[in-house]
Amino acid sequence: MASVKILLHLGICLSAWSIIVADENLVPKADNVKWVSLDFKTILTWTAKPSGHTYSVLYSMEGDDWTESPDCSRLLDFQCDLTSHLEPLDRIFSADVQTEPADSDYNHGGEDLPHTYSSPFNPYKESNISAVEFTVEAVDERKVIVNITDPLTSIHRRGKQLSIRDILKNDLKYKISYSKSGSTGKKDVTSDNSIAEVSELDAGESYCFMVAAFIPSRPKATQQGAWSKQLCAFVNGGTLKGLSHGVWTGIVFILITVLIIILIVAVLCCRRQRNKSLQIPQSSVAI
Structure with missing residues (x-):
């Protein structure tokens, strides 16, 4: 009975160790590969679980062979600027994000490393344009x-x-x-x-x-x-129509002031004329 328990414990430990080793050797695949482009500056982005692996990006114009971007080789980051490689702009391009071990001597048992392909992208037709x-x-x-x-x-x-x-x-x-x-x-x-x-x-x-x-x-x-x-x-509608409220107030004040002055002058002139008219008869009687 004790031997059976020992064997069970040993089996559990071996299974746990196998899972840990498998996780350590598992090469993470790039996910959510997307084109992000604004005013024809185009960046390929992706996500991946944290690990010691690097990523290299290859690109291809429709019908052509795959080419590795020299600026996007063995990246630790999860993005790659492909702006200078997508020429002519009015063509359809695809990208391939390949996962690689950080250690160049790593042996993956002869198996192919994971590849994740992007959707097709045409910069001329799909790059977003910023606010002007x-x-x-x-x-x-x-x-x-x-x-x-x-x-x-x-x-x-x-x-x-x-x-x-x-x-x-x-x-x-x-x-x-x-x-x-x-x-x-x-x-x-x-x-x-x-x-x-x-x-x-x-x-x-x-x-x-x-x-x-x-x-x-x-x-x-x-x-x-x-x-x-x-x-x-x-929209200017003419000299007066385009004036501000303060200017209008000043104009009205000036007009009222001028009108008052005119009225005062008119009243004074009338009084003076009336006084002259009254003074003429009195002079005649005295003579």
């Missing part, structure tokens, strides 16, 4: 000009940092949303250029504007960039 900056300038009492600054990308060519306009060219448009201050009714206009005209506004009113990049040639999910911050501007 813009200014609003009143042209006349019913029209403003919206000047939009094209966001810069992380792509450089011939020593120049490219903007999204340099990459998207005629595919890039801008959506302008505007409304009167305090009103919930909004109107949208689309401009082909970075300088847009918004007309048929009500003179003497304040309008609020928001702008977003718009690429109608893209899939619907990535057609529109992020909305900008709201910017409000006053």
